Amino acid sequence: MQFLSDNAASVHPKVWAAMQAADEADTPYDTDRLSAELDDRFAQVFGREVAVLWVATGTAANCLALSAFVPPHGGVVCHREAHIEMDECGAPGFYLHGAKLLLAEGENAKLNPDGIAAVLDAIRADVHQVQPHAVSITQASEYGCCYTPGELAKIDILAGERGLKLHIDGARFANAVVHLGRPAAECAGPADALSFGFVKNGAMNAEAVVFFDPTVADTVRFRRKRAGHLQSKGRFLAAQILAMLDGDTWLHNAASANAAAQAIGEGARERLLHPVEANEVFVRCTAAERQALRAQGFGFYDWGANAARFVAAWDTREDHAAALGRAIAAL
Amino acid sequence: MQFLSDNAASVHPKVWAAMQAADEADTPYDTDRLSAELDDRFAQVFGREVAVLWVATGTAANCLALSAFVPPHGGVVCHREAHIEMDECGAPGFYLHGAKLLLAEGENAKLNPDGIAAVLDAIRADVHQVQPHAVSITQASEYGCCYTPGELAKIDILAGERGLKLHIDGARFANAVVHLGRPAAECAGPADALSFGFVKNGAMNAEAVVFFDPTVADTVRFRRKRAGHLQSKGRFLAAQILAMLDGDTWLHNAASANAAAQAIGEGARERLLHPVEANEVFVRCTAAERQALRAQGFGFYDWGANAARFVAAWDTREDHAAALGRAIAAL
């Protein structure tokens, strides 16, 4: 019973079917008819015109999105525990040519206006210090917590005042949308770009970068190619994404994962390090307790010395999640 | 009847089967059991120890390979018409942090010792000029021509004398191996790294970077992650590659493509711009003649004002190739 991560979960049957339907040869790169559908399909999701590029990974999605807004001599405000800071091997430094991540604090790995302002206010507006050009937040956050539309609006106001673009790392955007119970547009709030994740939610290797100002995407198309991310059989990435959007599979999958996380959290109520909102559960527990859980067949990561992280995926079995919840409760 | 390129051809049934067999969740990135098999499997192919990384595209493969050998202030000798120079949107400049491509001449888009030496000898050995650190050749070349083991050996001697590493862009390495009729090891000759292509030969989106000095790969693992090319469901890339190697599917597929190219070339004998060795056919023909071919249902790219390029893929139908050959002969 695996709760290590959602990042290696199986591929949804509808995704398989769509990929196979795309097998007939088509024109290469993103000139195929499936890739051509993306802008319109996401426009329906967000209720406004957008430009969308597929890429294979969340790291590429995040960094290509940021590359549209941040010059090499600039900076990006992000949370100290953001994925772009902690888990991308310096990819932003590569894609942004040495631009700097400016680290802010905030509970539950979420930024807030005060935390952002604290970083901004400490930067002298002279050429000796790296100036901020964008804010990047993660929806849902690295601790599985979600920004409400109201919270997003406040961050947006600050960003606007300071002339900063807003990027959302939405590796688990679907889980946030389900938790918030609001339209996707409200959950992405006023972002300039969104890394819209599918891999953790049932796709194989396709993520979408959504630009809310479509003209911005033109530069990024060159950067995608230059980064070796323009696959010649791009139709298979487009197919995955379209399959996830069709019939709201992305929402159904995320709902399953979130429900499983709730089932786990149910049993861990007294031990939770963060509210369980999306599909991750962070639980205070000793090494001995973790040992006990593993002995019962549960797989998961230690989270430091005194905690464990459990991640539910779209294909996590309800009974497994319930069993884990009970096992934690019984510790 | 499509002869535009092999880069968007369909995916081989065995590749599909292997991907689906890999669907059960496994550990993420390249820690899965399929990725773990790659080094050994390629060691069998080449008869010596190697380290192998999967990536999604040939551009990423080429640039990651070169990044192991070329510092930011260095240069790579390549053919004026090499893919890395002409068709990767400056990806080597990105991955190598501004290193320079040093362009050499050579018939059939193949380098030779004289052409390479001409470039090297024109470079002053001082800090004002970019110094070469590697040579990159394409096997089969951008004009579908192959380096014989003897030709490779001569280039290797020069590279050794000048302290240069040798990289092979093997986007169509399989086609070269089939044409040469020699073991893969001889067709890669003395290379330090090989971009071993599968996408054009029946895979979906998996290429292999083969390092013949396995220690070199360690740095490149970081660079792959940093470039956003470490997919979390990497098992699907490993599965594609293993399926292609299994039962020599890679050689069978390339043999089909090469045979189709021969059938086309047969009809174009008087018009060939380059010998037909791998799976590409470059044919002198007027705009009117191209028009005539297109009117008969053949799809292909113009190659400048007075020529056309026809590419056969692993799934090109024999009768289509024969028909094209006859159509050209009848022009």
Add this chain to the structure above:
Amino acid sequence: MQFLSDNAASVHPKVWAAMQAADEADTPYDTDRLSAELDDRFAQVFGREVAVLWVATGTAANCLALSAFVPPHGGVVCHREAHIEMDECGAPGFYLHGAKLLLAEGENAKLNPDGIAAVLDAIRADVHQVQPHAVSITQASEYGCCYTPGELAKIDILAGERGLKLHIDGARFANAVVHLGRPAAECAGPADALSFGFVKNGAMNAEAVVFFDPTVADTVRFRRKRAGHLQSKGRFLAAQILAMLDGDTWLHNAASANAAAQAIGEGARERLLHPVEANEVFVRCTAAERQALRAQGFGFYDWGANAARFVAAWDTREDHAAALGRAIAAL
């Protein structure tokens, strides 16, 4: 009698005097009162508002100027023998983060609309090829030849049509202005940025980057700092530049150098590889002839196997130049 280069010539007495006058402590970097004068002083030279940054070298000047116009995924059209291509150790690749130099042909190391258009027209307007963003020319050229205002205008029209910015490497701009006998504004024509050289013309280590759209300079100020080119005692660089402009020392010095070149060229009339316009003389001569000249005490560089380059500096003695001219005539 040294004709190796003008790049290590002595420093003009007025420059020394100005530097010493600047010694009293002032505010650091470019906040001193001398640096503050630059914009206005160059505005007088060019008859329009400009923004000016000092830097220590021509390489830094060229690359910082280009960095304002060319994104990392872009390209710069320049002459195959341009300094940025041949003699800066790949500095444009560093400063422009991997952007590409797109090499054009042209007599006397000068670009012309046909040569530029040939490069541009060969580039497909798709994401697979690096797209041009700027043209860089050298005034006077690497072979000591000058662009007339008419020639500049033609290049500008082409650049405008193709959406390209125009940069001038003016390492020997003063020599060009003197040769052309026209106001500096006409000799810089419609450039967007000019690397205005002083080091070869009597300064110690100060060049000016002139931006004809002053707002462009703001970004470059960050890039200058980030490249380690914002000297804390910047007043000494400003002092050098102001001293060179004062009383037209820059023009007087260039006039001396040009006159010396003419004196040399006089004796080499039949042997000239390029017209003698600025302060360089390229002379066809055999190894034996070069040997003979060196035996007479003349220092210079071989220029390939069958030629020599003689460079006159602001401090080249008239009698030395005349002697060299006679010696060449007597060969």
Add this chain to the structure above:
Amino acid sequence: MQFLSDNAASVHPKVWAAMQAADEADTPYDTDRLSAELDDRFAQVFGREVAVLWVATGTAANCLALSAFVPPHGGVVCHREAHIEMDECGAPGFYLHGAKLLLAEGENAKLNPDGIAAVLDAIRADVHQVQPHAVSITQASEYGCCYTPGELAKIDILAGERGLKLHIDGARFANAVVHLGRPAAECAGPADALSFGFVKNGAMNAEAVVFFDPTVADTVRFRRKRAGHLQSKGRFLAAQILAMLDGDTWLHNAASANAAAQAIGEGARERLLHPVEANEVFVRCTAAERQALRAQGFGFYDWGANAARFVAAWDTREDHAAALGRAIAAL
């Protein structure tokens, strides 16, 4: 009475004299006879073979030194308040192509083994996190405090155990050497590279990068050129450095500055934020107190809301320093 910084102080008369003596034309770049003396002269200072490159600024010195040790995908451990982190506009990100600064804590802006180990131990040894390749410390630190030879040895042991190179930012190395009263070699301890500062200590615009493994310098020569830092009249930079070393001017100047700082510190004993060791004095004082000091003619920077920074330079007048000390005492 200026105590803003030492970075814009006047140029020492011996430096002026040496520069003027270097005016006679010589060979360009670093091929002149003065530049050729540097290695030997610094070998005397450090008692072992070294390779030395001049550059114009401390930022360039630091970043070029680090570029020898840190690959683009690597990291550098430095203090949270290090100059490379706080005051170089992201120059390390530029020169190291996106490598990351890994921030450690430590009193008085000095690193110590515990602080360094805390950073190192938090980094997972996998490809998802940036791995450290070097440690950079500042001698004297950004708060004017010095590492004793014993402290350096401890850091070196840790660095050795973890496979890290050691760089010293010695913008005020002279002041540290004077304070420590030990040979330069002991004050640089076991560093692999030292940015040996002269600009703050009486030079105009020349710093030295000292490599204790001379072979390392070869790569850096290319990087210096590529960064536009290879001045063609490099002899003037070499002249400055040699003049500073001659007759121990560097030590005499630093001794003056340190003495002035002591005189200031004397009056501020109860208010010191950091021990006064080199030439900087950080003093707790209110806005009103700062106002009072400024009213008496003292120039200095606020250091946050409740402190002030006073910097003494080599040319700070003793009576000015004494007066400032008294003025602070009288607050």
